[in-house]
Every structure is written in C-alpha cells, then in structure tokens.
Amino acid sequence: MMLAPAARRELRASYAFVERNINLTRRYWGWEVVWVLYTVANSLAVVLIAQSVNAAVGQDALDDVQIDALVLFLAIGALVWHYLAVVFETVSDMISWERWEGTIEYTFMAPVRRSTHMVGTAVFSLVYGFLHTAIVLVIIVLVFDLNMGNADYFAASMVLLIGSISLVGIGIMGAVLPLLYPERGAQMTHVIQATLVLISGVYAAPDQMPEPLASLSIISPATYVIGGIRDALIDGDSVLTLWPTLLGLFITGLALIPVGVWVFSIGERYAKRTGRLKRSG
Amino acid sequence: MTTLEVETPAFSWPVATTPALAVRDAVKVFTSGPSITKRLRGNTTPSKRVVAVDNVSFEVARGEIFGILGPNGTGKSTLIRLVATLLSPDSGTIEVFGRDVIRDEAAVKRLINRVSVEPSFFKKLSPMENLMYGARMYGVDPAQARLRIVSILTRLGIERSSIGSPMEDMSRGMQQKVAIARAFLSSPILLLLDEPTTGLDPHSRREVQAFVREIRDAHDATIILCTHDMKEADELCDRIAIVDHGRVVALATPAGLKELVASDDLPNPTLEDVFLQLTGRTIEEDIEEPK
Numbered sequence A: 001m002m003l004a005p006a007a008r009r010e011l012r013a014s015y016a017f018v019e020r021n022i023n024l025t026r027r028y029w030g031w032e033v034v035w036v037l038y039t040v041a042n043s044l045a046v047v048l049i050a051q052s053v054n055a056a057v058g059q060d061a062l063d064d065v066q067i068d069a070l071v072l073f074l075a076i077g078a079l080v081w082h083y084l085a086v087v088f089e090t091v092s093d094m095i096s097w098e099r100w101e102g103t104i105e106y107t108f109m110a111p112v113r114r115s116t117h118m119v120g121t122a123v124f125s126l127v128y129g130f131l132h133t134a135i136v137l138v139i140i141v142l143v144f145d146l147n148m149g150n151a152d153y154f155a156a157s158m159v160l161l162i163g164s165i166s167l168v169g170i171g172i173m174g175a176v177l178p179l180l181y182p183e184r185g186a187q188m189t190h191v192i193q194a195t196l197v198l199i200s201g202v203y204a205a206p207d208q209m210p211e212p213l214a215s216l217s218i219i220s221p222a223t224y225v226i227g228g229i230r231d232a233l234i235d236g237d238s239v240l241t242l243w244p245t246l247l248g249l250f251i252t253g254l255a256l257i258p259v260g261v262w263v264f265s266i267g268e269r270y271a272k273r274t275g276r277l278k279r280s281g
Numbered sequence B: 001m002t003t004l005e006v007e008t009p010a011f012s013w014p015v016a017t018t019p020a021l022a023v024r025d026a027v028k029v030f031t032s033g034p035s036i037t038k039r040l041r042g043n044t045t046p047s048k049r050v051v052a053v054d055n056v057s058f059e060v061a062r063g064e065i066f067g068i069l070g071p072n073g074t075g076k077s078t079l080i081r082l083v084a085t086l087l088s089p090d091s092g093t094i095e096v097f098g099r100d101v102i103r104d105e106a107a108v109k110r111l112i113n114r115v116s117v118e119p120s121f122f123k124k125l126s127p128m129e130n131l132m133y134g135a136r137m138y139g140v141d142p143a144q145a146r147l148r149i150v151s152i153l154t155r156l157g158i159e160r161s162s163i164g165s166p167m168e169d170m171s172r173g174m175q176q177k178v179a180i181a182r183a184f185l186s187s188p189i190l191l192l193l194d195e196p197t198t199g200l201d202p203h204s205r206r207e208v209q210a211f212v213r214e215i216r217d218a219h220d221a222t223i224i225l226c227t228h229d230m231k232e233a234d235e236l237c238d239r240i241a242i243v244d245h246g247r248v249v250a251l252a253t254p255a256g257l258k259e260l261v262a263s264d265d266l267p268n269p270t271l272e273d274v275f276l277q278l279t280g281r282t283i284e285e286d287i288e289e290p291k
Helices: A005-027 A029-051 A053-057 A064-101 A104-109 A114-143 A153-180 A185-199 A213-217 A221-234 A239-274 B036-040 B076-083 B105-111 B127-137 B142-155 B172-185 B202-219 B230-236 B254-261 B271-279
Strands: B021-032 B048-060 B065-069 B091-096 B112-115 B190-194 B222-227 B239-244 B247-252
Touching: A005 A029, A005 A064, A005 A114, A005 B127, A029 A053, A029 A064, A029 A114, A053 A064, A064 A104, A064 A114, A064 A153, A064 A185, A064 A221, A104 B112, A114 A153, A114 A239, A153 A185, A153 A221, A153 A239, A185 A213, A221 A239, B021 B076, B048 B076, B048 B091, B048 B239, B048 B247, B065 B076, B065 B202, B065 B230, B076 B091, B076 B190, B076 B222, B105 B112, B112 B172, B127 B142, B127 B172, B142 B172, B172 B202, B202 B222, B202 B230, B222 B230, B230 B271, B239 B254, B239 B271, B247 B254, B247 B271, B254 B271
Parallel strands: B065 B222, B065 B239, B112 B190, B190 B222
Antiparallel strands: B021 B048, B021 B091, B239 B247
C-alpha cells in the first residue's frame, strides 16, 4: 500500500525527533550511566524486600518456594514499572526538555503536525524504554536466581508492547502540564506517575489493596499490563489465554492516543493565546 | 564571495499584488489573572493588563527588508511571534503571502522561519545535529541538507572542525550565525529576524548584516528585521516602522522618516533624532516587557 505524499512527509519528519533524541542520549551518555545505576539500585532494593521477609517478621513465615515466588512477583513489578515509567517520562518530558534547552518555540514553529512530533517521541520512548529495561533485567537475573521456567516471553512482550500505547497516550496528556505551567509543570507530571505506581499493582496485587485504591486500579491501564505480564512470566499464560487483556489494552490505547493529542492541542491553543510558549521556566 | 546554494521553495508564487506580509488591525493583550484566593472570592478581574500590540496595520512587499524599530518591551517580538504562529492575535488578521496565520497555520509555517535574539539550540548537540533536526522537520532531503549545512556554515565563517562539536563550546556570535544558517536552510520566503545582531561583536555583526543582504538579493526572500539598532535599520531596511507602546507611530523609508522631522534647526536628522521626535524619548529607554 502506498502512503500519500503528505503522510510520507510526516512520517519522515517524525524521524527528526527520533534522531534528535538518539543524539541527545549519546551526548548525555554519562547521565545515562547514572540513570541505569539508579534504576538498578532501586530495583534491587525492592526485590531484596522479598528475600528479607523472614528476617523482618522474626520467623520462617515463608518457605523458599514462596520467597522465590515473591521475588519474581516484585522483580516483574519493578521491571515492568520501570519500562512504563521510562515510556511515560520520555513522552511527557518532550516539552520539559525543550523548555530547559530553550528550543520550544523553534520546534512549535516548524511545519510538522503535533501528532507527528508525538509519534516520533513515542517511537523513541518505546525503543529506549525496552533497551533500558533489558539492561536492568540482565543485572537482576545475574543477582537473583529467578525461576522463569514457565514463562511465555512472546505473550509477555505482546502485553508490554500493546500496553505501552496507553501509557504513551497518558504521557501526551501529561506533557500538557509543562506546556501550561513552565515553572512547575514537569514536577506535576511526577504526581501522575506516583498515582499510577500506587494504584496499578506494581508491588501489591490490586485485589489485596485497600479501598479506594483497589477500585481505582481498575481504571489504570498499567494494572492490566503488569498483571498480564505476571500471568505470562509466572504462570506461562499464552497470547490465546491473554487475548481479553490484549484486546482491552489495544482498545484503551487506541482511545487514549487521540484523547491525549486532543487534550494537548487544547493546551497548545491556550499557550499560544496566553504567550506561555515564550517563558522558559 | 561564494554564493550560497539554495533549494527552490516548493511554493508557487501568488499574484504579484499579494503582499508578502499583511498585518491588519492586529491586537495582542497579555493579562495575568488574579490569585486563586481572589478567584475563589469571585474576583476574576485581571491583576495586570499589558497591550503588547495595539491595532497594528502594515503591509510588506515581496523582496523588501522591512524594519521594525523600537526599544525593548515595546511589542516588536510579540509582533514577530504573531507572524511566526507562536502567538494567536486577540483580534485583527495576519496573512503571509495571502495565507492566514490562524486558518492556514500549516501552510504559513512552510513559508517562514525565524531567528530570535537568543540562539536556541540543544547545547550538547553539534551544529550539524541541531541543523539536521531542523532540516528533517522542514522536509529537507537529509543528504542534501548535510552538504548545504557545511556550505552555509563555512560561508558564515564557522570552521569545519566546529561543525561536529557541541554548541556549548561556541561563542554567542558563532551560535547566532548557526541560528541564521538554520533558518536559511529551510529556504523560507519570509524570514523573521528578531534582533539577530544583538550582543555580537562588530565584525560578526557586519558578517550577519552582509548575509542578510545576500539572502534578500540572491534568494528573493522577504525579510522582517526587528531591531533597536538605528544604524543597522538605516543601512539594511527598505522601509521602517517605528513602534512605541505597541503602536506603529511612523512608517516610511529611512530617508522618508528623516524628512518627517527635518527642520532648519535639524537639517540632517538621524534615525535616533526621528525616534526622539516621534516618541519623546530615546530608544535606550526600555519599556517593561509584557509577560
């Protein structure tokens, strides 16, 4: 199928954002090393909680099999959340970074659709998030003896990939905050992230959470991504078994992307009316 | 002097009578709202109101270098941002080659580019990386863009060895030249220059001014030049609009403006004299910047 010239032009333009972000990542390589070390330390700290359960309660509350299961449960939560957080942050930071560098007016004056801008940023975020998480995964596997014998990696990858679309949509909505609030908008996106980590069953099963968190977990797409990946990696659920989850995530993603772009376009019009593109924060 | 190679813009010129830029009754007011506590008490009256652009109208013909002269904070940059689609006017219309900046925003964006007073770049990226980012956004073929980037930057006096080094290692003057190269790379037919030589040393300033003339003469671009440098405006501009408190107080050729205030006591006025006579103050007296 041939793409229309306008669509081809937009697709080529979207690579501007991929290439720019690759160059920025390369130029800030020192920061990337620090970021990986920080993530590894955080993930190891979470997983170590499982290994120290018996010591914490002062008795052998869990046997070795149960501790291994808890290690796996928390490790998957930490890793999947790290991936989703990187995707969310990269998309929502597309405005913060431009404000910091002072390039926001140049980018917004360019003849590219905002959706093109976002597609380029989202594609980069998915690849970057995957590579970043893979590094952390290798280190966790080396440190802990994870039992992944039942895992269906293909099903887990599908859940991760399709689930990412929803997070991109939420990230686009989050990006409107630094657009409207130059001074504190970037920090405000962290509130969204913290809320998602709280209600999405990252470190606790949603049905074990107190109300109203348990009810709120139902509306978070991340709940289904993390749950689906746990089902695939711990219980070995296949794509066929997980198809309701995959379909739900796909539909949610398809809805959240245009909603995100729509919310952002309203924010952009407001920023142009009030002169908020100018201020660098 | 080597001549720059430039792509022909993918644009069919409108009929000769269509101005390159038509600003009609443009108004832009900035307000800062009351605090949240005041709003909760029902007070929605803005606490501060600045009229940045006040019923401004003018037309610029194709191929002109049109100067907008005024002190800092008088609305020059706001006017440029309105043309650049970075702000929306509260009322009035702005058309670039007959295309409205609000209704035909995408089409206008393809015709224009802008150099602002601050060269805004990703500072860790090199000139090549920054300009390739711009080239891709403007749909310039990447292979051609790489050749043209080297050609334009070396023409502007930037050494080849600096083209791959981070922007943060360059002086402000060099960065401003890269900003001009970036704008020129997209072959705009309307180039918006917002104080492009502010803060540059005299040599760099002359180089940039020569380049501006070359862009107009060799590449048929129309140029809007915002400045508070009287000498620069006098030397470069075909016509000048003097702006004060968001209003155009006079618009004519540099010679025409001088004629306006010439008298027996002041037979050979400068543009500074013109500004003083028309506004009652010197151009160095900054006005509070609209937020």
